[in-house]
Amino acid sequence: MTLTIYGCYRSRATRNIWLANELGLAFKHEPVIQAGRVPDPKAADAPVHTRSAEFLKVNPNGHIPSIDDDGFVLHESLAINLYLARKHGGPLAPKDVQEEGLAAMWSLWAATECETNALNTLYHRVAKPLAERDGKLADAAAEALRAPLAVLNDALAKDGYLVGGRFTVVDINVSEVIRYAQTGAPELFAAVPLVKAWLEACQARPAFKAMWQARDAEAA
Missing domain, CATH: 3.40.30.10 (Glutaredoxin)
Known part of the structure; x- marks a missing residue:
């Protein structure tokens, strides 16, 4: 296989x-x-x-x-x-049909509610050459992220995870989308401390660190 x-x-x-x-x-x-x-x-x-x-x-x-x-x-x-x-x-997978539904919901939520705006903050404040950046677009994208990040913060209030009270594939999917805004709009995270703590916990995992080390070694 x-x-x-x-x-x-x-x-x-x-x-x-x-x-x-x-x-x-x-x-x-x-x-x-x-x-x-x-x-x-x-x-x-x-x-x-x-x-x-x-x-x-x-x-x-x-x-x-x-x-x-x-x-x-x-x-x-x-x-x-x-x-x-x-x-x-295993524990990273949904354990039943309801958790499968939640896994799909949060993954689609991240893609539709957050990803475009998170990427626009990253591209237009950090990643693109200065001449290609659109500051107004980046600022509007950051502002648009405030509401979904508040939703995410509320969802984490129960037990610190998105599904089943444990770290799952859902946390990987959503945190990898929100990660773009960590660099592009770090000012947003003071208002959502549970999101900030959750991201830090996700990114402290050995499997994430191994991936990130390989990413850092790859040519930009």
Whole structure:
């Protein structure tokens, strides 16, 4: 049985690699890079990227990450994590249909309520070259995050986790989305101390640290 994860560390593939580390899964890593980061994607010596013909055979959408799990191909990082958790079980997986519903709800919530705004704070305050940043867009995105972060803070008030009173795949999925705002809009977290503490606890886990160490070692 072979699990292959396609995608570089400086991408949403971190979510899947972190979970694989938590589950103790052996996997093959294919470090496909975003085509926009390649100086000349059509060059003969270009690294494998999201528009390479060989990768488009894996994911015709041309996005990372994707996985090939012994012939079963799946795209979308949050869905991949839900699949891997369910397949391999254990305390990180939903224990019943209600927890499955909550896992899907929170994963979709993170993608729809938070991710675009969190990324815009990161891109337009930190990641993009100065000439390409839009300060007004970043400020509006940060302001838009206040309400969902308050919702998340309230959800964590019961026991510090999102599902079942324990660390699960849901915490990985949601924290990896909120992580962008840690760098892009750190001022938001004073108002949501439970979110801040939860992020710190998630990122203190050995499996996260192993993923992050590999990410730091990857070329920017």
